[in-house]
Amino acid sequence: MAHDTAEALPLPPLPDLSALAPSTAALVLRLNAIGAxxxxxxxxxxxxxxxWPGYxxxxxxxxxxxDARAIIAAGQAAAREEARALGSLLPPQMPPPPAGVLPALGAFTSDAIGRMVPLCAILRRVSPGLRTAYASP
Structure with missing residues (x-):
């Protein structure tokens, strides 16, 4: 990666939704609904x-x-398919998790991570400082 972690600022504490201004909290929820x-x-x-409500x-x-043109849904589907294809090439490393873990793991990987990978890639692409600071090798 092209970024230098020594120069990176630490993330501020994760604010509770109720600690944000109402208009900012509403925007957080609207953004969170994209691709969800x-x-x-x-x-x-x-x-x-x-x-940074402006961002x-x-x-x-x-x-x-x-999102309205279904481009995000297509990107998410493509990312999931590529991940499945790459995952099928890996030898099993661990025994399957207990049955109760699978639904939570599935929700997290398909919803949270699965939808954020394409969204973050888009935001990096349109944010010039992020595009160069975190460029892939």
């Missing part, structure tokens, strides 16, 4: 960005039209 199912996990990224508004301006 009926009962989405609240992505911590949007709460962290609650310190949240820009994120909404970028992501909402893509």
């Amino acid at each position: 199912g009926e009962a989405p996990i609240l992505a911590s990224m949007y709460r962290h960005l609650g310190y 949240l508004a820009l994120a909404w301006a970028v992501l909402a039209p893509l």
Whole structure:
């Protein structure tokens, strides 16, 4: 990676949704609904960005039209398919988890992580400082 972790600022504490201004909290929830199912996990990224409501508004301006045109859903489906294909190439490393773990793991990987990977890639692409600081090798 091109970034230097020594220069990175630490993340501020994760604010509770109720600690944000009502308009910011509403925007966090609207952004969180992009690409989500009926009962989405609240992505911590949007709460962290609650310190910078202007950036949240820009994120909404970028992501909402893509969501309306089903581009985000297509990106999420492509990312899931690629992950499945790559995962099938790996030898099993661990025994299967206990049955109760599978639903939680599935919800987290398919909802929270599965939808945030394409969204974060889009936001990195449209954020010039992030695009260069965290460029892939």
